Amino acid sequence: MEGDLVNTINGLTKEQAMEKAFKIAYEGEATRTNCAQETFHAVSSVLGFRNPQLFRSISAFEGGGAVTTCGSCGAFCGGLVSFSHFFGRTYKQWQEGKSYIKASILGQKLYKKFMEEYGSIICGEIHKKKFGRNFKLMDEENLGINMEELKAFEDMGAHENVCPTVAGLAAIWTVDILWDELPKDTDIENIPSPAEAKKNFKAKN
DSSP, X not given: OTTOBOSOBTTBOHHHHHHHHHHHHHHHHHXXXXXXXXXXXXXXXXXXXXXXXXXXXXXXXXXXXXXXXXXXXXXXXXXXXXXXXXXXXXXXXXXTTOOOOHHHHHHHHHHHHHHHHHSOSBHHHHHHHHHSSOOOOBOTTTSSBOHHHHHHHHHTTIIIIIHHHHHHHHXXXXXXXXXXXXXXXXXXXXXXXXXXXXXXXXXXX
């Protein structure tokens, strides 16, 4: 029946959306880096809510926050921003002093996924889990990037597989958590094509 809902979002089934999100995040992190942006970009692309302002605003979440490796993994943060896009507290709720923590509850589900996989959400701890060591990517004295540590990081395959997989898995988990919370597509199978509609483009007698 026309108007019925189908179990797809943006034309994708859940399984298709999760697989595509993984591939988009993986490719982006491998070629352009920034785990926070890549995770958010992947999720927003498959669910159909790309937001250039949000994408830009999370740039400094990369590398454990400002490339310090000391804070939360950027891929984890990219998932949190996705939850907040849909379920974050509004200005109106804030002005009225109302608490609304649905985005945080969804974030806790993502936290549990990270803990199960890595034992931590902290960038440097995930590095230790996957590389056997942490990397001091921040130039503590001059600010910016510690190029010697960055080279060691890349020489151990950081953006060949490890960081792309971290971003890809975060994208999968985020889509999975959001799926049942979001409206699904409308069934348009019985809607006529433009040519068919134009052929009958007249009022009934």
